[in-house]
Amino acid sequence: MIVRQTPERAEWFSSGPPPRTVVFDSSRLQAVGTRPPLTEYLVQLWGSRHFVLYDARVRLSVSQEHTMLGKAWLVLNPALLGLTFLLIFGLLLGTRDGVENFIAFLLVGIMMFTYSSRAIVAGARSMASGRALIRGFSFPRAALPLSINVRDLMSQGFVLVAMIVMVLAIPPLEPISWRWLLLIPIVALQTIFNWGFGMLMAPLVHRIPDVGNLLSFAMRIWMYSSGIFYDPSRFVTDERWMLLFEANPLYQVLSMSRDCLIYGITPEWWQWTVLVVAAFGTWLLGLWVFWRNEESYANER
């Protein structure tokens, strides 16, 4: 039996009435607010799946509640974004030269990239946006970035439908092929990457909220360097520079989905490898970092 002896306690022993000793068994009680081992943490996260799904669904349904058109904005937002870029870069500037079916090229690029930038920024800020739930209930905090990613995947569903309709409707028309189905694993891997990256950034953004502001700019730079409205092979002649583009998982997401949807090219195995390694590597690292910091999310900023 061990009683810790602090200076204050020594003082109590010497003055005032004698203390009473309460004996308890810490193996029967759990320490409040401590981080469980990683495997147990994952079991708890699995246990909160009902909460994650419901939270994602209701958050999506109320996200446009304040507007008159409501859920129509889930489709209008990406469509208008596509039109804006089309106007600026397609018609006024001339980057379209040399890119076959530039309209579809641009739409696919923007709609696929904004998914990642939305999900990563929201995931990184999830500890602030979920504060009410964190203060109210105790659940594994990793449920919040997961729920945000499920929500963004759901809203990306609308965007993908809009994207495919536009590719089908705006000339030059592309033939429908079995390769369009490859979009499913591409989006799945992209989602795992977003989720992992959001979890990786969340502890840092919680500790230093200023990073959240910087992150939006970082995503903007990432967007422009992922060949969103240009084909890098047109500007980059040096093989070594091209490697930089090809190691960028989001460039691979854009390039692979364009190949599948527009150009009728099956992505090569090394492209899949880059994406799989980046997605699962980021996810594992993100989960580990997020779990390591589990106790810190209780500290208010």
Place this chain on the structure above:
Amino acid sequence: MSAEPRTAPSGRRRATVRNPAVVVDDVTVVYTVTSTGGGDEVPVSAPVRLARRALGRPPIVRNQALTNITLAVEEGESVGFIGRNGSGKSTLMNVISGQLNPTSGRVYAADVPAKLGVNVSLVPALSGERNMRLGCLAQGMTPAEVDAKMDELIHIAALDKAIHWPMKAYSSGMAARLRFAVATATDPHILILDEALGTGDAQFQDRGKARMQEIREQAGCILFVSHSMAEVRTMCSRVVWIDEGELVMDGDPGDVIAVYERFMKDLAAGNNKSALAMRDEAREALVRTVVADLGPSAAQPGGTAA
């Protein structure tokens, strides 16, 4: 540092709490907050001070919210926490429920404590019913369990048709009803109520008290923060008085409330000196608690367990 506990021989009382549901072991909380005055700033180097001034950030002060709190709460107990505003009651509740990490010390509990606070607003744009469902799922209930419980919860909340309105249209009392229903939905072993019933009307307070009685009968324990001495007197079997982050009294509701009311009356009358003297005297007479871990991590010489 460890030492043999000084126990029985000297006639000290031993292990009066047999089955603690909550053990607060030597918890200290120190906050840092920004302060626009008072002059008790944490000293920082000159460049940092200049940079903070240039950015318009006020200096930081330290606030000792809790000092070496040690408590044990038995199963089936209903403990009232009383004290002035800012005395550290809510901070202690946040630490016990795991929403705030103590600066030092630790809290052990038999189960995950469910806390019902004054300012937990769920999703304001969502209807009351959906917020209720979300809160239940967040506590780890399955959708089937929520469905089975929903009618009962709606009855406890007694919000009539407002249950379908978005929560942003709720008054503070209505929101408190909803939160109370959600927090007690899982039949929590340990329920923390932080001035939860204060905003409610008589009907809600009666239902709330009945629900709390049920929880106590299931061997759960309730930690109850309130400024209403009448409420504390009727609902608590033990009262803890906290002042300036320290335990002052801990015991029978009648005794503690009598001294506390005299203390508050003196303060209100402006007799600060005599009030503080009374408090210090009570604090001197407090029987401190020392907790001892019998768990597998602790060495057990001779097996002194009762």
